[in-house]
Amino acid sequence: MARSNEPAFWSLFSAGGMVAAFLFPAAIFITAYMVPAGKIEADNLRMVMSHPISRLLLVAMISLPLFHWAHRFRFVLVDLGIKGFKLPIAILFYGTAVGSTICAAYLLLV
Amino acid sequence: MDNDSSTPTAAGPVPAKQHIRKMPVNWWLKKPAYLRYMVREITCLFVGGYAMFLLMLAARLDKPEAFETLLASPLAIGLQWVALPFAIYHSVTWFNLTPKVLVIWRGEDKLPGFLIAGAHYAGWLAVSAGLVYFAMSGGTDG
Numbered sequence: 025m026a027r028s029n030e031p032a033f034w035s036l037f038s039a040g041g042m043v044a045a046f047l048f049p050a051a052i053f054i055t056a057y058m059v060p061a062g063k064i065e066a067d068n069l070r071m072v073m074s075h076p077i078s079r080l081l082l083v084a085m086i087s088l089p090l091f092h093w094a095h096r097f098r099f100v101l102v103d104l105g106i107k108g109f110k111l112p113i114a115i116l117f118y119g120t121a122v123g124s125t126i127c128a129a130y131l132l133l134v
Numbered sequence: 135m136d137n138d139s140s141t142p143t144a145a146g147p148v149p150a151k152q153h154i155r156k157m158p159v160n161w162w163l164k165k166p167a168y169l170r171y172m173v174r175e176i177t178c179l180f181v182g183g184y185a186m187f188l189l190m191l192a193a194r195l196d197k198p199e200a201f202e203t204l205l206a207s208p209l210a211i212g213l214q215w216v217a218l219p220f221a222i223y224h225s226v227t228w229f230n231l232t233p234k235v236l237v238i239w240r241g242e243d244k245l246p247g248f249l250i251a252g253a254h255y256a257g258w259l260a261v262s263a264g265l266v267y268f269a270m271s272g273g274t275d276g
Contacts, residue, residue: 038235044181045228045254048221050262052184054269055191056214059205064270066202072269074195086189093182100175105159124189131192 033095033118040092043084051085079132087125094121177224180217187214229254 058064072078094117101113162172187210194201204210232254233247 040181041224041228044185044221045225046258046261047265048181048184049218049225050265051188052214052218052221053262054266055187055205056211056218058266058269060211066205067198069205069269070195070198070201072271073191078268082188082192086185086192089181089185093178093185096175096178097182100172100178103162103172103175105157124186128189128192131189131195 033091036088036091036121037095038092040088040090040095042088044089044092047085048089083125083128083132086128087121090121090124091118094118173220173223174227177220177227180220181224183213184217184221225258229258 054064054069059066059069073082098110098113098117106113162168190204191201194204229251233250236250238245238250
């Protein structure tokens with residue numbers, strides 16, 4: 025059987041799906057409702073998010089869901105009939121996820 | 135995932151002799167189940183989009199005014215309100231699939247699927263409450 029990088033990408037897809045499933049609805053509720061409605065002060069949220077534990081959590085919440093997006097959206101394009109350009113699309117999507125991960129790690133951990 | 139070589143996947147080229155039936159681009163509109171599948175897959179756009187929004191917030195952690203301005207932006211708020219139902223749909227479909235991925239055996243019996251999915255739903259509730267509590271913990275009175 026040909027070697028494939030599929031398992032590695034699928035693991036990241038799966039991890040990102042888990043992180044997003046558990047955390048994103050509540051996170052959106054916080055940033056889209058609680059802060060604009062004044063239930064949480066923006067500056068207080070900023071301080072909570074600056075905590076070292078939050079920074080680690082944020083890197084995971086940025087990186088893994090983007091790998092989830094990259095993997096799933098590749099197949100959405102195939103489902104919608106875009107069968108060509110597989111390699112450039114994969115490079116573009118996974119590259120976006122890798123680049124954002126580096127960005128997030130640099131911004132939050134360095 | 136099956137690795138049957140007759141199944142075309144994104145991983146490799148389709149064998150030359152294989153016949154591929156033409157699919158109309160709007161095939162997913164033909165049945166409610168197909169549409170639900172497509173909506174589930176499309177949730178990834180909103181999941182990825184919100185991750186990017188978190189990255190934008192992360193870039194403003196040391197800039198109080200820019201951080202507050204971004205959170206108050208009507209465009210950002212509007213997009214998040216569009217994203218919220220998709221994010222919830224992602225969670226629901228994701229947890230509903232957990233019994234298929236995570237099979238737990240108790241002796242000779244499989245643990246029933248609703249228990250596995252139910253545990254994830256309970257965890258989702260607890261984690262969500264925890265996250266909101268954590269976000270509020272920076273308040274002046276706490």
